[in-house]
Amino acid sequence: MVLSLQKVSKNFQQMVALQEVDLEIPSNSIFALLGPNGAGKTTLLRIITAIFAPDSGKILFNGKPISSTNKPIIGYLPEERGLYKKMKVGEQLVYLAQLRGLSFDEANKNLKHWLTKLDIADREFHIVESLSKGLQQKVQFIATIIHNPDIVILDEPFSGFDPINAQLIKNEILEMKKNGKTVIISTHRMESVEELCDEIALLHKGKLILRGNKETIKKSFSKNQYLIKGIGEASVIKDCAIIENYKQNNLTKLLININESQSVNDVLLTLIHQGFQVHFVEEQLPSMHAIFIEKINTYAQ
């Protein structure tokens, strides 16, 4: 476990922001922190980055409490982006890298590497203000990781990026994981969560209401639904509800809900007996989107 939170609580005057949050974030993974607006995500991230101190509870990095000496192992991209607008791209990034403990030479070396990698090497001497929003976001992203941190915390990392640049950032995130880093992403974009994340935690009103491995969670929310595509007509199948049944370009698509007593093979056999030619079968796990809504709604009730 690279990062573990133990019974972390935080109040702002009368408002409870976080309530005894326990969380284990494994190393070498991409972790998603989810939750509706005002759930306490930003507060939690600020506590992990030691911008706020918790009222109670502990935060441990590799078993040790956070201190100013191990703080540079974190890189943080806050949701509210901010840069010194009047500074040049290069000098700004070197300045921030130096504040994160790099020497001037190291900072310059890393600067060149990242500017080239994100394809903005020609902007090194431009004033930040003069760049487009997307390019500023790239600069901001470099500012987050220029000191090569072990834990990278990204709050809504894809906002403001076009699909091509979003893909660029996604690839960087995946590469970081490959290089043994831990990436924590807080986002409302469920498709990114589906695509990138290994572990998730769902925060609601300051409490952790769901956490664990993404696939395991999806399985646990499974409704035994299967999508079957093929040629032919499908009529009634025994012990099985057909939710959707329609034709598209001569291909019949069936969405079925199987009883727990049955297996998908039984259903397929029945279909084949009926003369249905099966082309495609896939279990339909609920989307993160659906799980998110379901969990929050049931919690609200």
Add this chain to the structure above:
Amino acid sequence: MLSNIYLILKREFSMKIRNKMFWMMALLGPFMLAAIMIVPVGLNMKSADHKIIEILDLNRLKKEEVNIHKYFTNTEEVSYVFMNGLPEDIKDIFLNKGTHDALMVTQAYPSTAAAQFYSKSSISQKLLEKTEASMLNYQKDVLLFKKANLTSDAIQDFNSRYAIKNIFVNNNAYQNVFESTASSIGLTAGILIYVFILLFGIQVMRGVMEEKSSRILEVMLISVKPFELMMGKILGIGLTSLLQFGMWVGISSSISYAIKSYFKLEMYSNQNIGNTLKFVNDSSQAMDINRLMTALGQINLPYILVIFLVFFILAYLLYSAMFAAIGAAVDSETDTQQFVLPITIPLLVAFLLAQNIINNPDGTMAFWLSMVPITSPIVMMLRLPFGVPVWQLIVSLSLLLGAFAAITYLSSKIFRIGILMYGKKVTLKELGKWMYY
């Protein structure tokens, strides 16, 4: 921690000196400084009180012969009183009992001995010249009256030989020059501290507000403590203020050096005084120079400059810590008013009381105001040229240092909470609460 403060300081400094405003201020500042110094002097000149000058004319002519009253006209500035009697008696009364400011005694024709001008209080150069010119005109007419067929050459001769001997009969004259010099030095130093506190304190405040609104702070706080951020900013801007001050002094002294050498006005060195005295046949001018030199000799300028810098730096640190806290607490410029005003009021009060303090630099009010940290930097500057006991300086500086430490501690607490607080209208009461978080 120190390396972070150093990095932040370095950035602040280099960004500030890259700014055009800095260089504009550096060039315009000396003119402002000159204005600051000239205006009080001008005010002093206007407010110079009414002088009464006694005239004792030993020619003792009748009104029908040459009417001396015609030559000396009373103005707002001066009244002339014509005396009668023995010179020794008149002089004795003037010196020992009289309340009049000056006495002029002319010798009777045909003596060409200098007229004697005794003054007890300082007589302005302008008034002195006016009185001398009147006396010369009168003497010339006396000469014409006595020797009706005088050639113009003889009149020329008279003009060149006739002189007025200027005599200061007690210390008051020196004292007045000393007082006006000391108070203008004190006022200038006080005004400089005031101007620099406001100018650069507000830059600290604006800087924090800018960083707050550009949302850079959260990016910074991942590796920097709020205290480091605040101190780096205050010290960086403070360094630019010292540089700015140095440039003001440098530029204004080069300007005054240029003016002096252009007009050959190098009268303030001892060697030149001697030379001046040799060449100036108008002894009153030489006396004036002498008076100024004596007065300046009583004021230890390098000492004042050192004390000034110490107070200047501490006052800046104290006030900019408060300004930093304000910048962190508010979201917009308009919200700053309610906090900036209470901070600047003590400084204004110090100035409103400046005249009283200068009149009585060792009085109770002057003493206490020069001890209380929020007013002490300015009030101490006003008192300093008149001489302040060392123990008072030490106590005042210790209190200022203590206040600086306390205010920085409280400000950094407000700063820490304020910088991540958005969209909240902050009141003074609220700020009070933040100090105890």
